[in-house]
Amino acid sequence: MxxxxxxxxxxxxxxxxxxxxxxxxxxxxxxxxxxxxxxxxxxxxxxxxxxxxxxxxxxxxxxSREELQIAVIREYHRRFSAEVFEPALRVPRGLPRLRVLFENWLERVTAELAAGCIYISGAVEFDDRPGAVRDALVAMVADWHAALERAIELALDEGHLRAEADAVQLRFEIHGLILAVHHDARLLRRDDAPRRARAGFDRIVERWAAAPGGADATVSPSPAARG
Incomplete structure (x- = not known):
């Protein structure tokens, strides 16, 4: 109607x-x-x-309902950026900033386990439904992916990662860790999911670090991942 x-x-x-x-x-x-x-x-x-x-x-x-849904997606993205991305800008660029981005992202996902993540739940609802709502969701996720890839590229520019590292591939793998946390913690009720995600991130960094142990002394494995 x-x-x-x-x-x-x-x-x-x-x-x-x-x-x-x-x-x-x-x-x-x-x-x-x-x-x-x-x-x-x-x-x-x-x-x-x-x-x-x-x-x-x-x-x-x-x-309209569609306008409301789009506004919710944009508001979620605004809050996500304020909690995850903006604080990381105060950290030196390179691996230190990338690690803070990941930790902030992981903390937000962990805090949302009792409810949900609009990026993840929205993908389930709209991945095969063309339209303005899906377009808005894709734009917000793409914006975050671009920010994460840029952080990885800065780590390359700073010499913290080996030159052959593929920023898109690393972003894909890091995003996969977050999705795994959401799945294991929410569906399987695995309390160790965040710790394992941190360990996975450390392995990615170790694999692509420009020198053994990382190129920057401030970059060290997450304490929670070591514990």
């Missing part, structure tokens, strides 16, 4: 400072729900109930 048009008053309120604050509240509720029930579990009506607003009030901020 085609949704009713937004009224001028509702649209104006959505653009105001109060409207932006209300939108943030709705978006936070939507993201919380999507982490547990997936993007397909979202609806205007559900959020109206959760936020104790009218459907028209929610609709003023998100004109």
């Amino acid at each position: 085609t949704p009713a048009l937004r009224s001028p008053d509702a649209a104006a309120d959505a653009r105001s400072g109060k409207g932006r604050a209300t939108r943030a509240v709705i978006l936070d509720a939507a993201l919380t729900h999507a982490l547990h029930a997936g993007l397909e579990g979202l609806s205007i009506g559900l959020l109206a109930e959760h936020t104790r607003m009218s459907k028209s009030g929610v609709f003023a901020h998100f004109g």
Whole structure:
């Protein structure tokens, strides 16, 4: 069914400072729900109930279910970047930064085990469903992959990794460790999954390090992986 048009008053309120604050509240509720029930579990009506607003009030901020899903993907990506990527920029580039990126990523995935990861659950829901939601999800994941590959390339530029190392291949392998943690910890209830992922990351670094033990003295195996 085609949704009713937004009224001028509702649209104006959505653009105001109060409207932006209300939108943030709705978006936070939507993201919380999507982490547990997936993007397909979202609806205007559900959020109206959760936020104790009218459907028209929610609709003023998100004109369709698809628009809502895309907004949730972008908000998840914003928070992911703030927690995983941005803190790593304060670390010297090269292997030190790459290790912090991986550790931040692993910590976020571990914290999400009780709920879920939009990147992973969204892939299951939309990997074979062309459309705007899938496009938004692909764009966000591609953006993160590009950042990770750039961190690997900087490690190459700094001489921390051997020149023949393939940044795309290393990104693929590192991403695979995160997916394995999500699978083993959530499905199999394996408490040792994060430790094994750290050990896997250390092996990748050792295999491609420019010199035995790594090219930078600040780069050392994760304590948790050694324990």
